[in-house]
Amino acid sequence: MKSILSVILSSLLLASCGQERHADGGPKDITAMKKPHKAVVYQVFTRLFGNTQTTNKPWGTLEENGVGKFADFTPEALRAIRDLGVTHIWYTGVPHHALVTDYSDYGISPDDPDVIKGRAGSPYAVKDYYNVNPDLATDPANRLEEFRALVRRTHKAGMQVIIDIVPNHVARNYEGATTPEGSQPFGADDDTSVAYRPDNDFYYIPGEAFRVPEWRDGYQPLGGQPHPLADGRYEEDPARWTGNGSRLAQPDMNDWYETIKVNYGVSPDGAYAFDTLPGEYAERDVAAHQAFWEGREVPPSWQKFRDIALFWIGLGVDGFRYDMAEMVPVEFWSYLNSGIKAANPEAFLMAEVYNPGLYREYIHKGKMDYLYDKVELYDSLKHIMKGYGWTDHIPVVLRGQTDIEHHLLHFLENHDEQRIASPEFAGDARLGMPAMVVSATLTTSPTMVYFGQEVGEPGAEDAGFGKPSRTSIFDYIGVPHHQRWMNGGAFDGGASTDSEKALRDFYSRLLNFTVGSRALMGAYADIHYYNKEHTPGYDHRVYSFVRWEGSDRLVIVSNFEKDRSYAFDLRLPGELIREWGLSDGTYPLQEMLYGNKSSQLKVAGAAGTVALELDPLESLILRLPE
Known part of the structure; x- marks a missing residue:
C-alpha cells in the first residue's frame, strides 16, 4: 500500500x-491558468480607509464620525499598500448604494431609513449600478470622475482594481438614475400584476403592499434618532420578494429587508426559462461558453448585469468580487464571465460560494477564477487559532481539493468575519501569525488580507447597526489601529504602537516573499x-x-x-x-x-x-x- x-x-x-489534467492525462481547460507568482488581494472598506475622525459615536452622522474618500488613496497610501506585498486592491462599497445622508442638492433622491441598515447603508444594497457612492467623493457631482482617477492612481502604483458586483439582489429603492441611454434600470419594464414572468427583473406579491419589519429586542432604525422619513412606512405596492428569498410582504427584521431579489428566469417552483449548459461545458474554455450563449434568448436581468460589468471594465476596473454567487444559477455565470473575459482575458473574478459541493460547478461551468475557501480551510484554521482545533485536519482539507486548489482563495479576515484580535475570535492578533503563514503558502491560490488586519485591528467599536468583533460596514466609524498606521495621512505607521509595527512588518515580510516565490506556484x-x-x-x-x-x-x-x-x-x-x-x-x-x-x-x-x-x-x- x-x-x-x-x-x-x-x-x-x-x-x-x-496545467490541470483529466484523469486520462489530457489537458483540461481552467478559467485562470496559474501565474508565475501568487496574487495578494488587499480588501479595503473604501468608506472607512481614509477616515481620520475618532469620535466613534454609535449611529453617528457623517459629520460626527467622519468618512473616507477616494482622494485619501494618495500615491503615498497606495505605495504603502503595494509595499505590503499587494497585487490587487478590492475597493469594497464603490457602487452607489442606499444611505441616509442627504445628497438631494446633487440631484440624488433621498433614501428611507426604514429600509436601510445603519446610517451609512449596506454596500450590498446597490441603488444605481452606473455610479459610485457619493460619500466617497470630495465633490459628489464629480464622483464618477474621482473614481476614474483612483483607478489610474492604483494602476500607476502597480496594482489592479477589483470592485463588487452584487448579482442576487439590489436595494429596495433601486433607481438606476444614471443608467445609460438605450438601457433600462432593473424593474422598469416589469409586469407587476403577476408574481413571476421570465422577463421580469423582480418577483412580486400581487395584492399586498410591502410592510416594514416588526422591530424587536430594542432595535430601531438609526438607533431611534429622529428622521423625517423614519416613520415605520415604506411605499412599495405590490411588495417584492426580499433579497434572501423571503416571499413575505412583511419580511422579518433578520431578513435582508433592505434588498429585493433579482429574477434570473427561475420560476417560484424552480423551473428554468433559459437553456442549461451541457455537462461537457465544464471542460470547455471561455470562448466556447461565449459561443454557446451567442444568439440564445436569456432573461433581461442577465443582459443588464453583463452591460453593468462591461461598463466598469470600460472604466479600467480589472475584476470583480461577486456577492453570494451560489444564489444565482451557474448558467448566468457562464454567460457573464465569458463575456467579461472576451473584453478582458486577464480579468480577476472571485466569488462567495459557501457550499463545497458547488465549487467545481461554479469554477468549471461558471468560469469563476477564485472562490472563498471559507467553510473548509478558513474554518479549520479558525478552530486551531482558538485553541481547540488540530493541525491534523489541514491535509485532510487539501486532499479533497487537489484538483481545484488554485481556485480556492485563502483569507483569515474579511468584512463578514470576526477580526482575529477581537475577544470573540482569538483576542490577540499574534495568534493569527502561524495561520497566516500556512494560509499564504499552502497552495498556489491567491491570498486575501483585510485592511487593518496587518496592524491587529480588533473591531471593538459599537458603531450602531454594526456590532463589535467585525468592523462595521453599515456605519460611519473610525478604525483606530488602522488610523494610527495612517498617521494623519503619512501612511507610515508613525503613530502605531510597537506591537502594531511588528505585526505589520511580519505581514510585509510574508506577503512580499509569497509574491516573489517560484516554489509557491x-x-x-x-x-x-x-x-x-x-x-x-x-x-x-x-x-x-x-x-x-x-x-x-x-x-x-x-x-x-x-x-x-x-x-x-x-x-x-x-x-x-x-x-x-x-x-x-x-x-x-x-x-x-x-x-x-x-x-x-x-x-x-x-x-x-x-x-x-x-x-x-x-x-x-x-x-x-x-
Missing part, C-alpha cells in the same frame, strides 16, 4: 506543470503526519509541509502554541529526498521571513532531518539554495 505521502506527492506533482507535499508518527516532541499544534518548483525548494513549519516552544528534528521522508534529487550530505537552509535562524538539512540513507527550535507562534520558511 502506498504511504499517505506517496499518494499526495503523486497527485500534487501535476501542480508544478502549470509549484508542488506541495504534506510531511505533518510523517513527523507525527516518527518525530519525538512533534504534535498536533505544529504543522509542516514542503513546496517546490524545480530546484526552488521550501520547508515550512509553524507553531500554533502561544505559550510553548518546540525543539525537534524535523524529518523529510525518503520519497521526498528522492524527488528532490538529494544525495547524502549536509545542505544549508536559508530562513526567508527574518533570516535570523540558520538551519541545516542532513541527508543520510535517503532520509533527511532538520534540527529546529520553534518559539511560540513562530513560523520558519526554510529555503534550500539552488
Whole structure:
C-alpha cells in the first residue's frame, strides 16, 4: 500500500506543470491558468480607509464620525499598500448604494431609513449600478470622475482594481438614475400584476403592499434618532420578494429587508426559462461558453448585469468580487464571465460560494477564477487559532481539493468575519501569525488580507447597526489601529504602537516573499503526519509541509502554541529526498521571513532531518539554495 505521502506527492506533482489534467492525462481547460507568482488581494472598506475622525459615536452622522474618500488613496497610501506585498486592491462599497445622508442638492433622491441598515447603508444594497457612492467623493457631482482617477492612481502604483458586483439582489429603492441611454434600470419594464414572468427583473406579491419589519429586542432604525422619513412606512405596492428569498410582504427584521431579489428566469417552483449548459461545458474554455450563449434568448436581468460589468471594465476596473454567487444559477455565470473575459482575458473574478459541493460547478461551468475557501480551510484554521482545533485536519482539507486548489482563495479576515484580535475570535492578533503563514503558502491560490488586519485591528467599536468583533460596514466609524498606521495621512505607521509595527512588518515580510516565490506556484507535499508518527516532541499544534518548483525548494513549519516552544528534528521522508534529487550530505537552509535562524538539512540513507527550535507562534520558511 502506498504511504499517505506517496499518494499526495503523486497527485500534487501535476501542480508544478502549470496545467490541470483529466484523469486520462489530457489537458483540461481552467478559467485562470496559474501565474508565475501568487496574487495578494488587499480588501479595503473604501468608506472607512481614509477616515481620520475618532469620535466613534454609535449611529453617528457623517459629520460626527467622519468618512473616507477616494482622494485619501494618495500615491503615498497606495505605495504603502503595494509595499505590503499587494497585487490587487478590492475597493469594497464603490457602487452607489442606499444611505441616509442627504445628497438631494446633487440631484440624488433621498433614501428611507426604514429600509436601510445603519446610517451609512449596506454596500450590498446597490441603488444605481452606473455610479459610485457619493460619500466617497470630495465633490459628489464629480464622483464618477474621482473614481476614474483612483483607478489610474492604483494602476500607476502597480496594482489592479477589483470592485463588487452584487448579482442576487439590489436595494429596495433601486433607481438606476444614471443608467445609460438605450438601457433600462432593473424593474422598469416589469409586469407587476403577476408574481413571476421570465422577463421580469423582480418577483412580486400581487395584492399586498410591502410592510416594514416588526422591530424587536430594542432595535430601531438609526438607533431611534429622529428622521423625517423614519416613520415605520415604506411605499412599495405590490411588495417584492426580499433579497434572501423571503416571499413575505412583511419580511422579518433578520431578513435582508433592505434588498429585493433579482429574477434570473427561475420560476417560484424552480423551473428554468433559459437553456442549461451541457455537462461537457465544464471542460470547455471561455470562448466556447461565449459561443454557446451567442444568439440564445436569456432573461433581461442577465443582459443588464453583463452591460453593468462591461461598463466598469470600460472604466479600467480589472475584476470583480461577486456577492453570494451560489444564489444565482451557474448558467448566468457562464454567460457573464465569458463575456467579461472576451473584453478582458486577464480579468480577476472571485466569488462567495459557501457550499463545497458547488465549487467545481461554479469554477468549471461558471468560469469563476477564485472562490472563498471559507467553510473548509478558513474554518479549520479558525478552530486551531482558538485553541481547540488540530493541525491534523489541514491535509485532510487539501486532499479533497487537489484538483481545484488554485481556485480556492485563502483569507483569515474579511468584512463578514470576526477580526482575529477581537475577544470573540482569538483576542490577540499574534495568534493569527502561524495561520497566516500556512494560509499564504499552502497552495498556489491567491491570498486575501483585510485592511487593518496587518496592524491587529480588533473591531471593538459599537458603531450602531454594526456590532463589535467585525468592523462595521453599515456605519460611519473610525478604525483606530488602522488610523494610527495612517498617521494623519503619512501612511507610515508613525503613530502605531510597537506591537502594531511588528505585526505589520511580519505581514510585509510574508506577503512580499509569497509574491516573489517560484516554489509557491509549484508542488506541495504534506510531511505533518510523517513527523507525527516518527518525530519525538512533534504534535498536533505544529504543522509542516514542503513546496517546490524545480530546484526552488521550501520547508515550512509553524507553531500554533502561544505559550510553548518546540525543539525537534524535523524529518523529510525518503520519497521526498528522492524527488528532490538529494544525495547524502549536509545542505544549508536559508530562513526567508527574518533570516535570523540558520538551519541545516542532513541527508543520510535517503532520509533527511532538520534540527529546529520553534518559539511560540513562530513560523520558519526554510529555503534550500539552488
